[in-house]
Amino acid sequence: MPVIIHHFVEILDCYLGSVCELDLILIFNFHKAYYVLDEILISGELQESSKKNFARLIAAQDSLVEAAKEEAGSISNIIAQATK
DSSP: OHHHHHHHHHHHHHHHOOOOTTHHHOOOOOHHHHHHHHHHEEEEOOOOHHHHHHHHHHHHHHHHHHHHHHHHHHHHHHHHHTTO
């Protein structure tokens, strides 16, 4: 288990920048940390041990989230203009 925690912290360090084990308690981006943990472990089993592959998957997920935010913003603007 300590190896998995260390792996989790190393991935968070790559993803969020300078992270140590103590930062997990006070981390600002809980949703990102939980997403990373969810992708690393499924049913208590390590799913991805390659930090390089993991970084690629997280970058792809971030791109999808940003695209969804932009689309939601566009739809909100259209609705706001239509209701004026």
